[in-house]
Amino acid sequence: MPNRELVSRSVAVERVVEARSTALADIATAHVELDAIAGRVLAEDVHAPRDVPPHDYATMDGYAAAAADEPPLDVVDEIAPEDEPPDIGPGTAVRIATGAPLPPRTDAVLKRENATVAEGRLADWELAAGTNVHRRGTTATADERLFAAGDRLAPRHAALCRDVGIDTVPVRERFAVGIVATGTEIHEGRQPDRDSEFLANLVRSWGHVPAEPRTVPDDPAAVRETIESAAADHDVVLTSGGTSVGTADHVSSTLADHDPLFEGVRLRPGRPVMAAVVDGTPVVALPGKPIAAHTAAVLVARPLFTGKTDLSTVTTTPEHHVAMPDADREYAVPVVMEDGRATALGHVDSSLPLYEDRFAPGLVAASTRATLADGFVLTETALEPDEPVDVVPYPAVE
Template identity: 50%
Template sequence: MTDHDDLLALDDAIDRTLACRDAALEGRTTTTVPLDDLSGRVLAESVSAETDQPSSDRATMDGYAFAAADEGPLEIVDQRVFPESTPPAIEAGQAVEIATGAPLPERADTVCKREDATIDDGRLERPTLEAGTYVYERGSNVTAGERLYDTGERLSALDAILLRDLGRETVETYEPFSVGVLATGTEIHEERHTDLDSPMLCSLVRSWGHDPTYEGSVPDEGDRVEERIGDLADRHDVVVTTGGTSVGKKDYVIDAVGTLGEVAFHRVRVRPGKPIALARLPDHDALAVAIPGKPIGAYVIAALVARPLFTGDRTTATLERTITRDVGLGPEGFEYAIPVTLEGEDATPLGHVDSPLEVYEETFDPSVLSSSTRAATADGFVLTTAALDAGTRVDVIPTAVLE
């Protein structure tokens, strides 16, 4: 049995994280928010359409509405239809002038653009158009009764468009998580080392739509670590710790959260960042996320594993780019998060000797790179289980989509 045989696969870790999130949302306090304040909020209700949208066929161009089955030329009735109008009835062989967004008369199913129309003596030459041309058909957007959002979905500013079209002015959302961020480590507590992780994690949690508070530090003393985590768990929904998650003599965090509750998982097959842990603390009605202490590893693993807890999103958008250097990998069985910088269609591994940060020559070195603050200038990460060959196309997760 190797040192990493008992590690959890990334997908399995995300599954357990999402299960903990679902449990945490059950019975959680909700609040009503207006649509101009919904970005980043999590829905506490499902949303279905009450009526068809649009409620009638509508023109998507200024022009003339008619029935495609009618023979031409078509008599143009003496009325124009605007978005606020009640459309007139038209008979066979007739057309009506119509504006963009206006409802079509009952018989009409086609619109001829104004610039394509040929008018002669008040009659429209029959254009060769198929039924449905330049028509926004009734119910083509949403149909009555259709469920559009589920409880637990995280909203963005874009969702305000559809919700307002459905007639909503507010939505019911869960209160954001209160998050206490605690740094562990005697060297940090005694201010001999700078705490690089806590400000970054607070910013991440805030970008994910929740309310972080930096709660200071605690030295590497088992009873004090346990006491501080328990105290914060009484005051916050989620406690995020940094450092002390490995198996060294002064790594007390995993023992502490195990004593206070139940560890859902510890150590994931991702490098850097593998010693992350998630624990349930039922006596405190809280969760604990234990993040390893090296700053780049902390960012990577928080973005990949902790982010789903706060957002509900398990996947991330990627960009396809060409890797510019060969990158070898270490032991098999891991997903490696390789930081890259982007320029045009190229992705250059940051840390390679040919990059501004010279950490490795051929084989990716997550241990050293995880501690390198210069790696914070990466534009994204390539998540891979196989070595990379220069010139091949790779999927890059931009840092912007992780926040």
């Protein structure tokens, strides 16, 4: 990619996240029910309205008393979960059910099966304070901030919201995302559009709304008009193809005339990914080859949609030696996981034999069969059979 500045993936992600903040500022706010919070981004901080639990609760059936009391203790009452706890004095205990609130001065629960009770008196009592007790406010304290504005909610967070008494949460409306595939051969139907559908699925899984994909031929004026029109109609735009330096690659010149964020990334596959802000709308332009487009999407574009920059990994050992082509590049090597080892999908001994022992990102980038990988290894150095590596599973980024 002559005459283009390539930035590191971390720099590209940082600039994309900055563009996200700008995009979010223009998005309206809505309140959604808890059954619809997954993937939504909070517009405001969310605080607990009260202490939860509101009392100390028993976590076992048994007997509650003050840990400092000396036995024997008089058993003076019985408490069920629906009861209001009574006040009891020193030297006394209550029989208590799991989930029932403790009387004010009690702070420990003896399991029923460990208790000896005769003639209404608890004979044995030697417990530390807090034994078998769920303390007041351990889930949340009143006015405690549970989530910050900009946090992306997951399905599990509905349980916490419901527990503390929150029925709805304020969220940003989802990004409306334009998707544009460039290429005369695609526009005319001579080749399939292999990128737009997986991009639409990624957008949905990241919590946003993809528009019907559009195609555009390799005409400079048509490419410019299509991208600028998509930017005017959507909150974010993803394009595929037209980002290299060939005579038919016109996306790059369009973005260069607006507010470029970066012209390329030191990442293979995926190097010719670029981004710009077009009339206030973030546009991420992905390479046309499917695996290159997917790699750039999940490693560079994803933070624009999710706000997440971390990558979850699992550690394993490579099955084969795989050399990397050049220095000063980060390579995303697709791998298949089996029996605790990782086989590079594309290696001659894999189910997709594309190269001998030197990673060939260009060949891998063009093969949709590489989508059968379980994840990828991010590396700048060779993979060695005796050296553990971290694999990014595809579910962690999709």
